[in-house]
Amino acid sequence: MIENLKTRFGAELKEASVNNSNENVIAIARENAPAILRALRDEPEFAFNFLTDLTAADWLERELRFDVVYHLYSLKLKHRLRVKIAVAGKDAWVHSAVELWKAADWLERECYDMFGIRFQGHPDLRRILLYDSFQGHPLRKDYPVTRRQPLVEEVDPVVNPRPPSS
Amino acid sequence: MALPARWSQKIEIPDSADEVMEIQMGPSHPAAHGTIKFNLKLEGERIVDCDVEVGYLHRGFEKMCEQGTWTQVFPYTDRLNYASPCINNVGFALAVEKLLGIQAPDRCQYARMIMSEVSRIADHLTCLGMAAGEVGAQTAMFYMLEARELLYDLVEAVTGARLTVSWCRVGGVARDLPDDFAERLGRAFIHLDSILADCDKLLSRNRVFVDRMAGLGVIPVEDLISYGVTGPLLRASGVSYDVRKADPYLFYDRMDFEVPLGERGDNYDRFNMRFQEIYQSKRILEQALAQLPDGPVAVADPRITLPPKERVYNSIEGLMNHFKLVIEGVKVPAGEAYQAVEGANGELGFYVISDGSGRPYRVRVRPPCFLAMGALSKMLIGHMIPDIITTFGMINMIGGECDR
Numbered sequence: 001m002i003e004n005l006k007t008r009f010g011a012e013l014k015e016a017s018v019n020n021s022n023e024n025v026i027a028i029a030r031e032n033a034p035a036i037l038r039a040l041r042d043e044p045e046f047a048f049n050f051l052t053d054l055t056a057a058d059w060l061e062r063e064l065r066f067d068v069v070y071h072l073y074s075l076k077l078k079h080r081l082r083v084k085i086a087v088a089g090k091d092a093w094v095h096s097a098v099e100l101w102k103a104a105d106w107l108e109r110e111c112y113d114m115f116g117i118r119f120q121g122h123p124d125l126r127r128i129l130l131y132d133s134f135q136g137h138p139l140r141k142d143y144p145v146t147r148r149q150p151l152v153e154e155v156d157p158v159v160n161p162r163p164p165s166s
Numbered sequence: 167m168a169l170p171a172r173w174s175q176k177i178e179i180p181d182s183a184d185e186v187m188e189i190q191m192g193p194s195h196p197a198a199h200g201t202i203k204f205n206l207k208l209e210g211e212r213i214v215d216c217d218v219e220v221g222y223l224h225r226g227f228e229k230m231c232e233q234g235t236w237t238q239v240f241p242y243t244d245r246l247n248y249a250s251p252c253i254n255n256v257g258f259a260l261a262v263e264k265l266l267g268i269q270a271p272d273r274c275q276y277a278r279m280i281m282s283e284v285s286r287i288a289d290h291l292t293c294l295g296m297a298a299g300e301v302g303a304q305t306a307m308f309y310m311l312e313a314r315e316l317l318y319d320l321v322e323a324v325t326g327a328r329l330t331v332s333w334c335r336v337g338g339v340a341r342d343l344p345d346d347f348a349e350r351l352g353r354a355f356i357h358l359d360s361i362l363a364d365c366d367k368l369l370s371r372n373r374v375f376v377d378r379m380a381g382l383g384v385i386p387v388e389d390l391i392s393y394g395v396t397g398p399l400l401r402a403s404g405v406s407y408d409v410r411k412a413d414p415y416l417f418y419d420r421m422d423f424e425v426p427l428g429e430r431g432d433n434y435d436r437f438n439m440r441f442q443e444i445y446q447s448k449r450i451l452e453q454a455l456a457q458l459p460d461g462p463v464a465v466a467d468p469r470i471t472l473p474p475k476e477r478v479y480n481s482i483e484g485l486m487n488h489f490k491l492v493i494e495g496v497k498v499p500a501g502e503a504y505q506a507v508e509g510a511n512g513e514l515g516f517y518v519i520s521d522g523s524g525r526p527y528r529v530r531v532r533p534p535c536f537l538a539m540g541a542l543s544k545m546l547i548g549h550m551i552p553d554i555i556t557t558f559g560m561i562n563m564i565g566g567e568c569d570r
Contacts, residue, residue, distance in 0.1 A: 021264045021503040051394055052506070053532040057519055071504055071517065071532070075391065075405065078412050082504065103394030106540035114228070129221035129569055138229055145226075145233055 001079055002026075004045055009036060015084075027084045034095045040072060040081070041100050048072035048081060051101035054108060056115045060141040065089035066117055070097070087117065096121040114139035186214060193222050197555045199296050200563045202539075204546075204554060211550045216543040220536070223565035231529035235495025236262055236336055239529060244330045246531060246567040249292045250285035250510045252278075252321065254567075255334035258529075260415055261505035261516035262336045265498050268470070272417075274338050274463040279416045280454050281324060281333065282507070283447040284351075287358075288317040289510030289562075290440040290447075297437065297559035298369055301378045306368045313361040316354040323350060336496050337471055338464025348455050355448065362444065370441070379434035383545040383557035387431065393541035397512025397534050398439040399561065403431030409508035420457070421450045436560040470496050495524025511535050511562050533567045 002016050002024055015027035028036050040046045053071040064086035072081045085094050096119035097104040108119040109128040116137035119125055127134065131151060136143050148154070155162045192203035201222040207215035227246070231239045243254040256278045263270065270278070295310030318328045323344050325331035333340055344350075369375050387403045400407055408425045410418040426442035428435030464471040468487050477484030500522035506515040512534030519528040538561045545557050 019503075020267065020499075020501055023504060049391055052513065053504075053515055053517065053530070055517065055530045057528045069517070071515070075407055080413075080504070101394065102389065102392040103537055103540060106536065107394075110536075127221075129224040131221075138226060143229075145229055 025082045047074045047076050051103045056111050058141045068094050093118040197300050200565045213546050216546045218542050221569050223569040227570035235524050241332045247564045248329050248566050250289035251331045252281040252285040253509050257507040257514050257516050259334040261518045264503040264505050270338050271462050272459050273461040275416045276458045283451050284317050286510045287444050287447050288314050290444050293562040300555050306365050309361050313358050342463045381432050382553045383433045384431050385544050394537040395541050402428035402435035402439045409506050423449050433556050433560045509534050535563045536568045
């Protein structure tokens with residue numbers, strides 16, 4: 001399938017390979033993504049009608065800090081593909097895939113919630129697992145794991161005792 | 167005693183039949199077995215809009231996985247879908263093994279398959295029992311919970327725990343199946359069969375139950391696919407997608423079983439799918455036990471598997487080996503892998519990234535019920551409030567997995 005992808009998209013693929021785990025992986029640029037994803041869904045030789053997963057990975061020291069990762073599956077042809085789009089930390093946005101797969105709605109909301117990556121064209125991009133007043137995006141590598149943001153003030157019998165009841 | 171005068175006064179209630187009422191159902195609703203909030207817009211009792219709010223059980227699973235070694239992730243995976251923790255264990259172990267490029271020994275693979283199917287039956291029984299209980303069929307619920315207990319006894323016999331099993335390891339499992347496992351399973355099956363037959367009689371053609379389930383929660387197949395819904399929900403609509411068949415892992419390709427399919431894709435079909443899958447899981451279990459080979463249950467590689475305790479206590483090499491594996495963890499080569507397994511609610515995927523150290527760089531779970539919950543509001547719009555309970559029950563949201 002990688003060969004098919006290479007002939008179809010040519011130079012638009014920044015990287016196309018079968019990795020050590022025998023998985024098909026391609027990397028594309030953000031501006032080409034909407035057209036390529038649409039072609040992957042609609043063209044019969046690919047027929048990726050299933051957006052299995054959409055997530056991101058944070059490579060803090062890289063210039064293009066985030067990888068937005070799509071896992072596609074074709075129910076008809078029973079093949080899988082991983083699509084990666086690298087974006088910079090200061091300019092962390094990609095085009096939304098909600099029009100192509102409805103699953104992208106919640107998955108993109110989660111990705112925004114956890115990584116702060118914005119999805120252009122998403123109809124309702126708000127936090128999904130965390131609460132609205134949450135500060136920061138916890139799955140970024142520079143978010144400290146010990147940081148706490150309780151909604152209800154935490155009480156401790158010594159440090160911060162509950163006021164005595166009357 | 168005379169009533170107060172105001173009791174006889176007529177109270178004026180404005181007619182609100184054509185007014186849209188906004189109410190919030192949850193996050194802690196007695197009839198919804200999960201912590202979840204529905205923001206509803208109602209016209210009378212009919213739902214005109216529904217916003218589903220999840221995340222009440224978010225514990226930072228993916229962040230916490232990055233803090234320890236690969237092996238230390240297993241206890242976290244138990245707490246994803248806590249009705250079938252063995253399947254989560256197996257999924258994560260397979261993803262890491264894919265990255266390592268190793269395969270666990272045959273006996274281990276069979277044991278994993280056996281425990282996956284035991285867990286699947288337990289999970290389906292939980293879902294069916296709760297769904298029955300929520301519409302008032304308490305008897306069937308307690309019957310099914312009794313049957314589930316038989317399976318939890320088996321899980322306990324193998325792993326030492328009922329829910330928090332932490333049974334798999336990278337490259338193997340922690341404990342072999344006990345010697346009398348087949349016997350125990352046989353005894354459990356005899357009991358399970360009679361309970362399932364009773365529940366079938368109680369529910370499958372019960373007029374009250376069928377009326378609450380049939381024809382509800384239907385959305386077009388294209389939408390289900392577009393929403394990424396998998397598992398019994400998708401199969402109830404007639405799409406034959408089961409990871410065990412489509413993308414076989416372990417030794418499912420050696421097993422002879424069928425993928426039950428529905429026609430209408432309503433809640434009743436979804437209920438039926440799970441019921442029939444229990445029988446298919448039983449078939450797999452019988453075949454797997456018959457084929458179960460002898461041998462070790464973990465790879466014989468000191469870089470991956472902990473040495474036996476005798477060597478740890480009696481030799482410096484064993485002690486060092488143990489120390490390095492526990493403190494530094496299994497060194498997984500840099501790279502990434504995605505492994506899908508068929509969870510009880512659909513495709514459960516683990517996407518793992520390693521940077522070559524002993525700790526996961528990223529662990530991502532593709533939770534089947536998170537995607538299904540995304541489609542829930544679409545399933546509900548146009549239906550009545552009581553239908554939320556049955557539709558939500560058939561999605562079988564497991565908070566630990568959905569919210570992670």
